[in-house]
Amino acid sequence: MAARKAASGKLALSPVLDLNEASVLHGKLMSMRGKDVVIDASAVERVGVQCAQVLVAGAAAWQADKKSFLVEKASDAFEKTMQLIGISETQLIAKEI
Amino acid sequence: MDMNEIKEIFFQECEEQLAELESGLLKLNDGDRDPETVNAVFRAVHSIKGGAGAFGLEELVAFAHVFETTLDCVRSNKLEPNQDVLKVMLKSADVLADLVTCSRDGGSVEESRTRGLVKELEALANGEAPPAAEAPKAAKPAAAPVVQPTDDSGFQPIPFTFDSFGDDEAVEDQFTYEVTFKPTRELYSKGNEAALLLRDLSRLGEMSIACDMDQLPALESMDPEASYFGWKISITTPKSEDEVRAVFEFAEWDCELDVKSAETAEGEELPMIPVPFDLSALDDEPAEAVQPQAETAAKASVPEATSSVAKAVNAAVEKKESAATAAAAAAQNNAAAASSVGQTIRVDLDRVDRLINLVGELVINQAMLSQSVIENDNNGVSSINMGLEELQQLTREIQDSVMAIRAQPVKPVFQRMSRIVREVADMVGKQIRLVTEGENTEVDKTVIDKIAEPLTHMIRNAVDHGIESPEKREAAGKDPEGTIKLSAKHRSGRILIELIDDGGGINRERVKQKAIDNDLISPDANLSDEEIDNLIFAPGFSTADKISDISGRGVGMDVVKRSIQALGGRISISSRPGLGSTFTMSLPLTLAVLDGMVVTVAGQTLVVPLTAIVETLQPEASAIHSFGANQRLISIRNSFCPLVDVGRILNFRANQANPVDGVALLVESEGGGQRALMVDAIQGQRQVVIKSLEANYTHVPGIAAATILGDGRVALILDVDAVVGASRGQSLKPEMSLAATG
Numbered sequence: 001m002a003a004r005k006a007a008s009g010k011l012a013l014s015p016v017l018d019l020n021e022a023s024v025l026h027g028k029l030m031s032m033r034g035k036d037v038v039i040d041a042s043a044v045e046r047v048g049v050q051c052a053q054v055l056v057a058g059a060a061a062w063q064a065d066k067k068s069f070l071v072e073k074a075s076d077a078f079e080k081t082m083q084l085i086g087i088s089e090t091q092l093i094a095k096e097i
Numbered sequence: 098m099d100m101n102e103i104k105e106i107f108f109q110e111c112e113e114q115l116a117e118l119e120s121g122l123l124k125l126n127d128g129d130r131d132p133e134t135v136n137a138v139f140r141a142v143h144s145i146k147g148g149a150g151a152f153g154l155e156e157l158v159a160f161a162h163v164f165e166t167t168l169d170c171v172r173s174n175k176l177e178p179n180q181d182v183l184k185v186m187l188k189s190a191d192v193l194a195d196l197v198t199c200s201r202d203g204g205s206v207e208e209s210r211t212r213g214l215v216k217e218l219e220a221l222a223n224g225e226a227p228p229a230a231e232a233p234k235a236a237k238p239a240a241a242p243v244v245q246p247t248d249d250s251g252f253q254p255i256p257f258t259f260d261s262f263g264d265d266e267a268v269e270d271q272f273t274y275e276v277t278f279k280p281t282r283e284l285y286s287k288g289n290e291a292a293l294l295l296r297d298l299s300r301l302g303e304m305s306i307a308c309d310m311d312q313l314p315a316l317e318s319m320d321p322e323a324s325y326f327g328w329k330i331s332i333t334t335p336k337s338e339d340e341v342r343a344v345f346e347f348a349e350w351d352c353e354l355d356v357k358s359a360e361t362a363e364g365e366e367l368p369m370i371p372v373p374f375d376l377s378a379l380d381d382e383p384a385e386a387v388q389p390q391a392e393t394a395a396k397a398s399v400p401e402a403t404s405s406v407a408k409a410v411n412a413a414v415e416k417k418e419s420a421a422t423a424a425a426a427a428a429q430n431n432a433a434a435a436s437s438v439g440q441t442i443r444v445d446l447d448r449v450d451r452l453i454n455l456v457g458e459l460v461i462n463q464a465m466l467s468q469s470v471i472e473n474d475n476n477g478v479s480s481i482n483m484g485l486e487e488l489q490q491l492t493r494e495i496q497d498s499v500m501a502i503r504a505q506p507v508k509p510v511f512q513r514m515s516r517i518v519r520e521v522a523d524m525v526g527k528q529i530r531l532v533t534e535g536e537n538t539e540v541d542k543t544v545i546d547k548i549a550e551p552l553t554h555m556i557r558n559a560v561d562h563g564i565e566s567p568e569k570r571e572a573a574g575k576d577p578e579g580t581i582k583l584s585a586k587h588r589s590g591r592i593l594i595e596l597i598d599d600g601g602g603i604n605r606e607r608v609k610q611k612a613i614d615n616d617l618i619s620p621d622a623n624l625s626d627e628e629i630d631n632l633i634f635a636p637g638f639s640t641a642d643k644i645s646d647i648s649g650r651g652v653g654m655d656v657v658k659r660s661i662q663a664l665g666g667r668i669s670i671s672s673r674p675g676l677g678s679t680f681t682m683s684l685p686l687t688l689a690v691l692d693g694m695v696v697t698v699a700g701q702t703l704v705v706p707l708t709a710i711v712e713t714l715q716p717e718a719s720a721i722h723s724f725g726a727n728q729r730l731i732s733i734r735n736s737f738c739p740l741v742d743v744g745r746i747l748n749f750r751a752n753q754a755n756p757v758d759g760v761a762l763l764v765e766s767e768g769g770g771q772r773a774l775m776v777d778a779i780q781g782q783r784q785v786v787i788k789s790l791e792a793n794y795t796h797v798p799g800i801a802a803a804t805i806l807g808d809g810r811v812a813l814i815l816d817v818d819a820v821v822g823a824s825r826g827q828s829l830k831p832e833m834s835l836a837a838t839g
Contacts, residue, residue, distance in 0.1 A: 018290070054321050085308055
């Protein structure tokens with residue numbers, strides 16, 4: 001994990017990533033721009049498509065910023081939902097280049 | 098929001114859906130074959146069923162299901178919506194409405210009625226009835242829509258089985274479908290979740306999926322609540338295409354959906370990810386699905402039912418918006434309007450009332466302020482004065498806008514009438530068609546709430562007494578089907594509702610005889626046709642020789658008249674023997690404000706509604722003529738008009754005042770006759786806020802309501818019709834006891 005440097009952040013996802021959470025998540029990610037980020041998805045019980053959209057857009061933004069964006073400890077529900085809605089692991093990862 | 102509140106919303110929306118249903122069916126009945134009309138009708142029943150399922154309203158779900166199945170046959174052109182079919186449908190709509198009412202208020206609908214209709218609906222869906230129905234495919238036995246059994250929890254699973262019309266596939270055969278699914282923003286905002294739909298879809302068979310992210314913008318420019326993802330899905334399943342589509346049925350109008358069998362599908366360009374069959378990890382959560390409200394319902398149900406329950410609760414919540422959408426769609430009659438969610442909000446009536454009250458107070462306060470400024474501003478040119486004028490303008494605008502919030506189209510009331518016509522006509526064996534016009538005419542909600550009852554009574558009367566039996570009509574050379582026309586329009590600041598029937602008209606001989614028998618008029622009274630017609634409004638008057646179930650129960654047109662008058666309205670009748678009768682009701686657009694003329698009578702300040710006043714004049718001694726013991730007439734442009742001393746009739750003074758010292762207000766009463774009301778002086782003309790006298794004090798004969806004037810004093814608003822009625826002096830029993838009011 002490259003995210004333990006000075007400019008790195010950790011974001012623990014809420015258990016319920018529903019419509020209401022999408023804006024919250026978007027806000028949190030926006031506030032973390034410019035630094036490496038590790039997303040902790042261990043507590044996630046439910047993911048709605050809108051939060052998934054935010055996460056994918058986040059990964060793309062981090063990729064563009066050339067910062068690392070990593071989802072770790074994904075819960076079973078998180079993984080299965082991503083598979084279900086056709087999002088592959090790579091689409092949720094940005095690497096420092 | 099707890100479950101009861103959601104349920105309350107559900108019932109409110111049922112009302113809207115039922116109205117939508119009825120108006121759609123009536124349109125179809127009139128020959129409208131627009132697919133959107135059929136869709137709107139189907140949607141209405143479908144939404145009711147969905148919501149009802151969430152609350153375990155089994156009877157409602159069961160009936161709606163059968164109804165919906167038959168409607169689906171119409172939707173897919175398997176059943177021609179001819180008159181016979183629509184008759185069954187309209188009856189079904191009535192039963193559905195009753196089931197909704199019973200579900201809300203308790204009670205039960207006569208089982209034989211429901212059962213009979215279920216049979217008729219099923220027969221239609223199976224292509225068995227009526228002659229004009231062509232149902233080649235629906236004739237297959239597999240299509241029989243049977244009420245599904247409910248499970249132990251009392252819930253009936255919501256994914257429905259009407260899909261199997263004409264499906265020829267053997268159960269074991271596997272089919273591959275290419276599904277394109279792109280939700281709109283509304284899908285999410287209504288509490289649906291695309292992931293859950295995809296999960297349900299994946300359960301049908303082996304599925305692989307590709308997410309189309311092309312429309313996803315950059316993080317900083319994205320709207321987190323918008324919908325960007327779409328999917329291409331390939332699914333291999335033994336199920337039919339309809340069953341695949343059924344997964345999306347709650348979201349059907351909030352997504353782009355395309356389902357094709359793989360042979361016809363175009364080439365796939367996105368890489369597909371196979372979806373694991375075991376999605377048990379996702380099974381625990383849909384109970385709390387998407388919206389926290391779903392929790393309560395889902396927890397109360399057995400696990401198997403959770404998905405559909407959550408979905409149905411979402412659907413119930415969803416309908417909050419979709420009802421508005423549906424209304425808009427009906428109005429504009431195009432499918433594009435179906436996505437105009439968010440254009441309306443639902444506001445508690447109390448809040449609007451509070452606002453209206455406050456604005457009323459503001460108007461009074463502003464008037465008081467103006468008055469005190471005028472009193473203290475001798476030259477009348479101060480800047481405060483000018484500012485006040487602007488304030489007055491603004492207040493008026495605010496008031497108009499607030500009133501507009503309460504304005505509602507009369508459509509729901511009119512629609513209720515069509516059911517009454519149907520039922521009563523059936524009961525008395527008449528053929529009657531109700532034609533409505535101007536149903537989008539808007540009027541204050543309180544007025545709408547209060548006209549339903551008198552209107553119902555009048556419609557019943559028109560069906561029962563107005564329109565003749567088909568045999569009589571034919572004998573008279575008329576169409577055996579009678580027509581009742583109900584129309585609404587705005588006219589000079591009031592709403593005019595007309596009820597026109599093409600029946601036999603009023604039998605004046607019989608009316609007169611009845612009035613004589615009942616001591617309402619003396620046998621030698623010489624009445625004009627109009628006066629005879631208006632006798633039917635006299636208390637206790639009923640011409641029906643025998644008391645029927647439908648009307649003539651002792652409450653007659655006098656009750657109707659009183660209700661209309663209580664609303665500040667007027668009612669009149671004109672009738673042509675053999676051709677029919679026309680009842681005309683003129684009602685104020687609002688019960689909250691009134692444009693009035695402020696007058697002085699025997700030292701008291703009264704307000705006379707401006708709508709009643711035709712003109713004002715200063716009587717000259719030569720124009721006044723005595724008539725009889727204490728009647729006086731005034732001659733206006735070569736015709737005589739009875740002069741009524743308001744001060745005397747309200748007992749403000751013991752003797753009649755000298756007309757030359759006062760002002761005459763020429764008013765028109767509901768009978769059409771004119772009277773000159775004598776008042777001492779005119780103070781001015783202004784808008785006043787109506788304060789109910791009944792609610793704050795008690796009913797005062799001759800007085801309609803009260804208001805607070807700019808100087809803080811209470812002024813009484815004159816009930817012109819009551820005063821005119823009391824002045825008639827004929828044997829029509831005056832309602833006024835002429836008690837002192839001052």
